[in-house]
Amino acid sequence: MHNTDKLKRILHKENLRYTQQRQEVWDEICASDEHQDAEGIYNSLRKRQVNVSRATVYRTIDVLVKNNLVRRLNLDDGRSRFENKTGIEHHDHIVCLDCRKIIEFMDGTIEKMQTRIAKEQGFEIVRHVHQLFGRCLDEKCPNK
Amino acid sequence: MHNTDKLKRILHKENLRYTQQRQEVWDEICASDEHQDAEGIYNSLRKRQVNVSRATVYRTIDVLVKNNLVRRLNLDDGRSRFENKTGIEHHDHIVCLDCRKIIEFMDGTIEKMQTRIAKEQGFEIVRHVHQLFGRCLDEKCPNK
DNA sequence: TCCTCTATTGAGATTGAGTCTCAAAGAAGT
DNA sequence: ACTTCTTTGAGACTCAATCTCAATAGAGGA
Numbered sequence: 001m002h003n004t005d006k007l008k009r010i011l012h013k014e015n016l017r018y019t020q021q022r023q024e025v026w027d028e029i030c031a032s033d034e035h036q037d038a039e040g041i042y043n044s045l046r047k048r049q050v051n052v053s054r055a056t057v058y059r060t061i062d063v064l065v066k067n068n069l070v071r072r073l074n075l076d077d078g079r080s081r082f083e084n085k086t087g088i089e090h091h092d093h094i095v096c097l098d099c100r101k102i103i104e105f106m107d108g109t110i111e112k113m114q115t116r117i118a119k120e121q122g123f124e125i126v127r128h129v130h131q132l133f134g135r136c137l138d139e140k141c142p143n144k
Numbered sequence: 145m146h147n148t149d150k151l152k153r154i155l156h157k158e159n160l161r162y163t164q165q166r167q168e169v170w171d172e173i174c175a176s177d178e179h180q181d182a183e184g185i186y187n188s189l190r191k192r193q194v195n196v197s198r199a200t201v202y203r204t205i206d207v208l209v210k211n212n213l214v215r216r217l218n219l220d221d222g223r224s225r226f227e228n229k230t231g232i233e234h235h236d237h238i239v240c241l242d243c244r245k246i247i248e249f250m251d252g253t254i255e256k257m258q259t260r261i262a263k264e265q266g267f268e269i270v271r272h273v274h275q276l277f278g279r280c281l282d283e284k285c286p287n288k
Numbered sequence: 289t290c291c292t293c294t295a296t297t298g299a300g301a302t303t304g305a306g307t308c309t310c311a312a313a314g315a316a317g318t
Numbered sequence: 319a320c321t322t323c324t325t326t327g328a329g330a331c332t333c334a335a336t337c338t339c340a341a342t343a344g345a346g347g348a
Binding site: 016019021051 | 323324325326327328329335
């Protein structure tokens with residue numbers, strides 16, 4: 001399904017109108033895989049002459065997150081970052097504390113274990129956060 | 145080692161002075177296991193007639209966190225929460241989305257697996273965040 | 289105990305991400 | 319094109335956290 005159709009589908013489901021601004025915000029999130037924050041999305045749009053207000057960027061992101069088109073990441077740096085969640089397998093993140101490089105990982109065994117652990121404690125998991133912070137061994141990383 | 149000694153040790157190491165305010169903040173964190181936020185710690189102190197400013201609460205917490213006496217938790221609710229980290233085994237958290245109940249869990253196998261995964265990706269882990277958000281089955285939980 | 293040198297403190301200003309307000313603009317059905 | 323109702327944008331506002339700076343108070347030495 002094309003990105004525009006995904007957007008139209010959730011807007012219809014939520015009884016919201018299809019607007020140019022919402023399309024532009026969603027396009028920007030689809031176009032980048034850099035885990036941009038809201039300000040970054042806003043700046044990227046302005047850079048290519050798209051006039052969308054900050055308020056609309058935030059409001060649109062909320063709709064996209066609520067409807068599972070976008071994932072909100074909290075990487076402990078004081079702002080939310082966003083990634084397109086469609087057509088992508090679930091994964092968690094490893095973050096370099098020096099260069100802020102973000103890479104993705106996924107381990108089915110860990111996923112199953114955490115579900116079991118939660119159940120043993122009387123919880124039904126809705127979502128989880130699993131982030132590994134450390135130092136990468138990349139030559140270009142500033143701490144080398 | 146007594147709590148006061150732990151505090152004095154890190155203050156000395158950091159070339160900082162031992163003050164009544166720093167002792168009070170540390171005492172409050174030691175006295176409670178409710179994962180209080182900075183405002184909560186500030187209010188608890190005022191309630192028992194201890195005059196410490198908000199700025200001092202924040203500044204003291206930073207020193208305690210930096211020196212591993214306190215752990216900062218980011219539970220996705222827009223503020224940091226704190227727990228005494230001394231004399232306590234490492235653990236992660238399960239949080240009920242309805243009643244915000246927090247319980248702790250720890251699984252050695254998962255810990256080892258995440259270290260291995262990070263190494264495979266060229267990272268040396270410094271710290272990790274592993275949080276399970278869901279719904280508890282507690283009778284008293286508001287969503288029942 | 290007093291002095292001196294600095295670090296610390298408190299009150300309030302400031303920051304910054306995110307939210308809210310409300311008049312004007314714009315979807316979408318008729 | 320008309321009407322209705324939603325959405326938008328600009329800027330005010332919120333709230334956790336940080337910063338500023340004059341006044342206060344540790345801590346070592348005399």
